[in-house]
Structure formats: C-alpha cells, structure tokens
Amino acid sequence: MTGGWRSVLERAWAEERLGTLAVAVLVVMAALAVGAPLLAGSPTALNALHRLEPPSLRHPFGTDDFGRDVLARTLYGGRVSLGLGLTVTVATSVAGAALGLLSGFYPRMDGPLMRLMDGMMAFPPLVLAIALVAALGPGLVSELIALWIVFTPRIARVVRASTLQLRSSEMVEASRVSGSGPATILLGHVLPNAMAPLVVQASFVYAEVILADAALSFLGLGVAPPVPTWGNMVADARDYMTVAPWFAIFPGLAIVVSVVSLNLAGDSLRAVLLPRSGAPRRRLGRGRQLHVSASSNSDRLMTVAE
Amino acid sequence: MTRYVARRLVSLVPVLVTIGVVTFVIIHLIPGNPADVILGNQATAAQVAQLTHQLGLDRPLWDQFVTWSANALQGNLGQSIFYQQPVLPVVLSHLVPTATLAAMSTAVSIAIALPAGLLAASQRGRVLDRALMAVSLLGVSVPGFWLAFMLILVFAVLLGWLPVAGYVPLSGGVGPWLSHLVLPVAVLAAGQSAIIARMLRDGTLESLRQPYIRTARAKGATERSVLLGHALPNAAIPTLTIVGNSLASLLSGVVVVEVVFGIPGIGNLIIQAMENRDYPLIEGVTLIVALGYVAVNLVVDLLYALADPRVRLG
Numbered sequence: 295m296t297g298g299w300r301s302v303l304e305r306a307w308a309e310e311r312l313g314t315l316a317v318a319v320l321v322v323m324a325a326l327a328v329g330a331p332l333l334a335g336s337p338t339a340l341n342a343l344h345r346l347e348p349p350s351l352r353h354p355f356g357t358d359d360f361g362r363d364v365l366a367r368t369l370y371g372g373r374v375s376l377g378l379g380l381t382v383t384v385a386t387s388v389a390g391a392a393l394g395l396l397s398g399f400y401p402r403m404d405g406p407l408m409r410l411m412d413g414m415m416a417f418p419p420l421v422l423a424i425a426l427v428a429a430l431g432p433g434l435v436s437e438l439i440a441l442w443i444v445f446t447p448r449i450a451r452v453v454r455a456s457t458l459q460l461r462s463s464e465m466v467e468a469s470r471v472s473g474s475g476p477a478t479i480l481l482g483h484v485l486p487n488a489m490a491p492l493v494v495q496a497s498f499v500y501a502e503v504i505l506a507d508a509a510l511s512f513l514g515l516g517v518a519p520p521v522p523t524w525g526n527m528v529a530d531a532r533d534y535m536t537v538a539p540w541f542a543i544f545p546g547l548a549i550v551v552s553v554v555s556l557n558l559a560g561d562s563l564r565a566v567l568l569p570r571s572g573a574p575r576r577r578l579g580r581g582r583q584l585h586v587s588a589s590s591n592s593d594r595l596m597t598v599a600e
Numbered sequence: 601m602t603r604y605v606a607r608r609l610v611s612l613v614p615v616l617v618t619i620g621v622v623t624f625v626i627i628h629l630i631p632g633n634p635a636d637v638i639l640g641n642q643a644t645a646a647q648v649a650q651l652t653h654q655l656g657l658d659r660p661l662w663d664q665f666v667t668w669s670a671n672a673l674q675g676n677l678g679q680s681i682f683y684q685q686p687v688l689p690v691v692l693s694h695l696v697p698t699a700t701l702a703a704m705s706t707a708v709s710i711a712i713a714l715p716a717g718l719l720a721a722s723q724r725g726r727v728l729d730r731a732l733m734a735v736s737l738l739g740v741s742v743p744g745f746w747l748a749f750m751l752i753l754v755f756a757v758l759l760g761w762l763p764v765a766g767y768v769p770l771s772g773g774v775g776p777w778l779s780h781l782v783l784p785v786a787v788l789a790a791g792q793s794a795i796i797a798r799m800l801r802d803g804t805l806e807s808l809r810q811p812y813i814r815t816a817r818a819k820g821a822t823e824r825s826v827l828l829g830h831a832l833p834n835a836a837i838p839t840l841t842i843v844g845n846s847l848a849s850l851l852s853g854v855v856v857v858e859v860v861f862g863i864p865g866i867g868n869l870i871i872q873a874m875e876n877r878d879y880p881l882i883e884g885v886t887l888i889v890a891l892g893y894v895a896v897n898l899v900v901d902l903l904y905a906l907a908d909p910r911v912r913l914g
Contacts, residue, residue, distance in 0.1 A: 416894050419852050420853075512856065542749050549742075
C-alpha cells in the first residue's frame, strides 16, 4: 500500500467497481444523515397549510400529513436507521467474536455455546426481536438490545468456523510452543486472521439489521414518532397511500438503497477478502498480481499482499 | 437410517432446551413485577398479588422454570390474559392463515427459484445471470411492508384487480380465498425466492466444477443434460436445506405481511398480544413458532438423509 489512499481507491475501483460504488453510496448516505441539520430544515416543524403536498422545489420529497418536509425527515431518519444499524453491527461483532473465539478454541465450551446459538437461531429474527422488545418495553435501547441478541449468533458461527481451522494451524502451534498464553494466541493470532470472514458477515448483518429495524419501527416497536425513522415514516404514510404516495415512497427507497448497497459491499468484500469462497476473481489490478498465501486446507484464512 | 434419525433427534434436545429457556426468560426480562406491567396503572394491590400468584412469580426461579417446562411439555402454555383462555388453543386457532401463507409462498418461491437459479448458473457471468442476480438482490433488500404498499397501490388501488387487504377462509369460496392471498404471497415470495435462487445458482456452479461433470461432458453429454441430469440433482439437495432455513426469514416476513393485510394469523396475534401486554400469549406464540421451525428443519434433514446416503452414513 505504498501509494496511500489514492492507490487503494484506484485498485478498488478497478477490481470491484460495483462494490466500490456501493460503499460510495453508503458514505454519501451517512454524510447526509450526519449533516442533516445543516442540509435540511426541521424534521418536526409542523405546517398545517402545506399538508400532503407533492414534491416541489421547496419540498423535493413533498410533505407529510402534518405538513412536515419528507426530505428532512428522510435525512434525519437515516441518523436513526443507519446509526442504530451500525451500533448493533459493532455490538454483535464484538460479542459474536468473543463467543466464536471461545467456542472454537475450547472444545469444552463449544458444545454448550453452539447449542445455545442453534437454539437462538431457531427463532425467526423478527419474532424473537418482538418478544424481547415486548418484555423490555418499546424504545431505542430495547430495540438495540433485542437486535444485538438476535444477530450475535450469526457472527459467532462465522468466527467459530475460522477459529476451529486456525486452532490446529502451524502459526498457533508455534505461538503456543514459544510460550504464549491463550489470550495472546486468541487476540494476537486467531482474531486477526478471522477478521476477513467477520467483516464480510458483519456487512450482511448490517443490511439485515436495517431491515429488522425498519420492520420493528413500522410495527410501532422501535423509535417512536415524532422522531423520524424510515420504518415509522412508511407506517405513518399507510393511510395516505392513494393521495400522497411520495410520503411512503421516499423513506422506503432510502431503506432499499442502503440495504442493496450493504449487500453489494458485502459481496465485493467477500470476493476480495475471501477468494475461492464465491465466484473466482473477475479482474485483477492492471499489471498487479495478488499473492495469496493460505494456511493449509483452509479456504478462508488468507493473508492477501501485493 | 434409524441410527441417523436417533442421532438427529438426540441433537435436538439441547436446542429444544435452549428454546424453552429463552422463551421462559422473556417474561422475566420485564423490569419490575411483570404483574404490575400487565395490569397497568389502575390495578389494585390485591389484583396484582393475585396475578403474581397465578403466574407463579412469587416462587423461586428454578421452581417456576421446572413447573413451566413440565406444563409446556403437556401442552399447557398458561392462560392468555386477554382471551381468558388457555394459550395453546388460541395460538392454534390462528395457525391456518399463517401456515397457508408459508406453504404457498414456499411453493411459489421454488417454482420461481428453480428455473431462475439454473438459468443464472448456465449463463454465468452473462447478461441474463447478472439480471437475475440483480433482481434477486432487490428481492432480499426490499422491506416487506414497503413492497406490500407498493403492490397494493398498483394492483388494488390503481388497477383494482385485487382486494386491498383482508382474509377469506377457504370455506368462503376458492375465488375470494385465492384473490386475498395473491398480494401477501407475492410479497413473501419476493424475498424467499430470491434467497433460494441465489443458493441454487451457487450450488449448481459448485457442482459444475466437480470431476463427474467433466466426465459427463467428455462422454459428449449435451449441456442441457449436464445441467439438468447431473448438476441439478446434486445442487437440489442442499437447496432443500436452504428452503428449510429460509423459513426463519419467511416467518419474520409473515408477521409484517399479516399486519399490513390484516390477516388473522399468528403474526397478527403476537402484535395484538404485545399491545395487550398479554405475556403468556407472547411466550406461547414465540415458542410455537420456534418449534415449528425446528420441526420443519427436522423433516428437511431427514429427507436430505433419505436422498443422500453420505449424510446418514457420514
């Protein structure tokens, strides 16, 4: 990576055009959400004279049933939807990594922990999330906790699989022989090499969390109005579908665009970080060959270097 | 085969125990005394005490769990607070619409995904493959409730071909029954068929790389016979597992779809139970849905083992 950011970007663009584009879209969406206060008016300013107005120059996405600007609400909604999704994704990655490392490294913990994960995954994600939110009481924090519990097994499974393969690798053996303790081995050797599958899985989890959050707030179990989320905006719009379709269309499109982008980014990350797991590499950087070194008999645990 | 079935059943035990524990824990996550929360502000101390006792909340936790598990094993999931009836019959009486939606969506999804996945695999990397995979990406990325609204807007409101919402049982006539199911099933199948098509494509590509495919080609088999006669059977079996697993996301979608279309299934029931703070009913629905998922996947695994000796002998 001698050329710094520029060369990284050039290579990403050359090798994974769609994925790079998807990441760019996500960055723009995140920037719009963060910059919402600078870019748009108040998301909660009522204006009874301008209810359900179609898109115009003043209100590019139209107005809602209270005369609020749908564009402003969509931008602000991104703060909750993207922000909550990111928080849950980071939390599930940390918890999932811990569970996966322990379960993959200590055979004695593997059985109980994995049965627990299997049991958790037998609940349809939304049903379990609803039950948990029902118990904890609707709201942002409950939703965070519920989605964190629901999605942690997804990450744990992937990290466990990597850990199982790495446990018997020469690298780990060498470290053990040279006197490293389990913490050094797990955090210093196993985790860094399990990062690639974790990151790939995390991007898909992020996409699923956004959908789950949208469904929960649509059902009235997430962040409550007047704070806008993409899900509760669509829910508000349901009574005005025929007179003001834009009211439902724009927040829905925001969900679709962010989830599609995350899935595309995940596909690209998988293609770059985990070659051989999906389609073979389509394009390699011009004049550059990627050298891939793999530990024996593993598909996933590779270090990629130029 | 008997040994495989026995092994598979034994492996279910810890999963079932986990499901039981998770379901049992739900009511205990309620901050404070659940009886207070259930009864609301206007309850008297005597009412709270009575409900606390009725729910067994005044006994030690392990004692509650043992009693709860013993009752659950006998099909006694407690008393619904809103319906004033045992939970199990309440849940079962809402099962038919949900099962109908799930079965129809799965059937439609397989009918779409099978040709789509095979076509994509055979055209791999070409325009058709890319187009099909792009559509499938949209299928997994569109929130069900939003797709439902868009379909309602177009097919029910603008074109007037289908009812906006509602549910008619089969006893109300096949025509009305079907017409009320078209849009909900379309929404569910959009996501489910996308998942299955993707997996089938990847599975077919994987089996196309196997040596026996090279052998078949070397013998001069046509591309059609390689794909349908050799690659598909081997890709179809793992796909069966995917169909079983897709049930989890399907059932998540069912909750939303039932709410949007006003279908009186268990998805609507759990939302209603939530609004009524009917925790025994919430627990009952959660438990039964998880058990249904486990049961379907057990059947899938057994079918898998029947079809593929490597599974039962391995």
